[in-house]
Amino acid sequence: MHATDIVRAVTARETSAREMADQALTRIAAARDLNAVVTVDPERTRAEADAVDARVAAGELLPLAGVPVVVKDNIWVGGWRITQGSRLFADFIAPEDAIAVARLRRAGAVVVGIGATSEFACKGVTTSLLYGPTRHPLDRTLTPGGSSGGPVTAVAAGLVPLAIGTDAGGSIRRPAAHVGVVGFKPSYGAIPYGPGFAEAGWGISVVGPLTADVGDARLAFEVMAGPDPRDPHAIDVAAAGPAQPLRIAFSPRLGLDVAVDGEVSVGLQRAVGRLRAGGFLVVDKDPVWPAGLAEDAIMPLQHAGLAALFSDAFRSDPHQFDPDIAKQIERGLGLSGADVARALEASTQIARALAAFFLDVDVLLTPTVPCVAWPFTQLGPSEIGGQPASPRGHAVFTPFVNHASVPAISMPCGTNAQGLPFGLQLIAARGRDRRLLDVAAQAERVLADRA
Known part of the structure; x- marks a missing residue:
């Protein structure tokens, strides 16, 4: 139920x-x-x-x-x-x-x-x-x-x-x-x-x-949802507002130079076609990021954060930690203050770039993932789109959204030949959560009707 x-x-x-x-x-x-x-x-x-x-x-x-x-x-x-x-x-x-x-x-x-x-x-x-x-x-x-x-x-x-x-x-x-x-x-x-x-x-x-x-x-x-005085960052999001013509931008790679599995690309294109046939106005448009910006620029924040929280316990007994998390702590311990400051600046640049993008469009549509699930013994798939993949190659379409503070929803979009699912991601400007949920519900109905 x-x-x-x-x-x-x-x-x-x-x-x-x-x-x-x-x-x-x-x-x-x-x-x-x-x-x-x-x-x-x-x-x-x-x-x-x-x-x-x-x-x-x-x-x-x-x-x-x-x-x-x-x-x-x-x-x-x-x-x-x-x-x-x-x-x-x-x-x-x-x-x-x-x-x-x-x-x-x-x-x-x-x-x-x-x-x-x-x-x-x-x-x-x-x-x-x-x-x-x-x-x-x-x-x-x-x-x-x-x-x-x-x-x-x-x-x-x-x-x-x-x-x-x-x-x-x-x-x-x-x-x-x-x-x-x-x-x-x-x-x-x-x-x-x-x-x-x-x-x-x-x-x-x-x-x-x-x-x-x-x-x-x-x-x-x-x-x-809704503010609480115990969280100084809590906000009150806007009402959905009256229905109006939507400006939806489709970006098949989020404006990044990344690999995507062929079946995921085809499935996403098929879903976009069904949305267009169902009355959605979808144009091809990529966000524009500062030159060279990639997830590597912001990952030091996580590594430094882990090191700040757990360095004493790690030095006392590193075997208490998942080896993959231990590596992140070690990286964090090797970072300088300037490294962390550069990562914070990259985070700010991401937020500014996406805020500017939403001046011209209401919703951004991208893949949620570039691949389907892989063996649980691996950090990520060995290859994506026929190219060797890094351990974070599967994660390319989601972290920038967090650094921009904006809402996003992943919805089922299709399956590959083995029946493994993948999804599409809808993203909106900060505080437009209710409007985004309205759009997602409309998209869900169209995709179900035209499946």
């Missing part, structure tokens, strides 16, 4: 939050081989569901009444073990809810489990020393991507209709594309961040929903 269907049924008392929670727990237990949900607490979940049923019986109208939700293992859920996929936090119990989680619970959602993440949410494959690999629901030898691999797999495998992840460089959108679900990255600040762990990437990470369709993503966003 979709979240909207569950809300209707629980509100009408055709079923109960307890029944929905029990069904979700049963599905999670039957899908342990996916390693998507790493922590469950059935007693706590059932008590929470019973409390929702009591509120419904008392006449409360709850926008997420009885909806089971999986929360990523780096977002605080009060009273639950939240580890960031790290041995350092293996026994950490969150002292309170993150604001987003508190709002979900207040709206009647029921936490049924904690979804796997890569260590500190800093890796594009969801594996950790603490829990091992999360596996793709369509092929257990593949990764769903990362770092929100557990939450996206929980939705794609039908364990829950709603999961919550974080996105500091594509960690919601890319895995959503790899498993064929919807992943929404709001504007920076649209959903208040924290209370929670200190972040390795400053000023770019957001909380967002993962769902089977845009309608459920919109429902969850509306519950979580």
